[in-house]
Amino acid sequence: MKKIYFIVFILSLMCGCQGKDPKPLDFSGENKNWSADVNVSPAKNDKEIALIKLNYLGKQPESIGDFGVNLENSNNKNGIGIRDIQLDKEGKFKGEIEVDTDKEMNTSEPLVLTVKWNDESEDIVLKAQ
Numbered sequence: 466m467k468k469i470y471f472i473v474f475i476l477s478l479m480c481g482c483q484g485k486d487p488k489p490l491d492f493s494g495e496n497k498n499w500s501a502d503v504n505v506s507p508a509k510n511d512k513e514i515a516l517i518k519l520n521y522l523g524k525q526p527e528s529i530g531d532f533g534v535n536l537e538n539s540n541n542k543n544g545i546g547i548r549d550i551q552l553d554k555e556g557k558f559k560g561e562i563e564v565d566t567d568k569e570m571n572t573s574e575p576l577v578l579t580v581k582w583n584d585e586s587e588d589i590v591l592k593a594q
Contacts, residue, residue, distance in 0.1 A: 534546065
């Protein structure tokens, strides 16, 4: 009887360990005009949530107007984009996106965030923290 309880206990431990979600991945980077932080958290059904925090480093954030961003991993897979967004008065943007993913996004490979505004474009290489 003790063996049965022991086996049931071990099986319940194994099932409990399988249900844990992997930890979120944090990425950050900076270039001439922008700094960015991206947090990628697991969601359901091969989807993840990417929280993008973008800061304009220039002196006149109101000059940016509408802009867009595109986020890709180093293999140019899992690209996601946001268009027609605006900075707040402090030159910051914060947005959350649900994206389809595969194993590539779950690694600590660098991501590339491309920012396009006023006929300009800059890439920010985001490294895992």
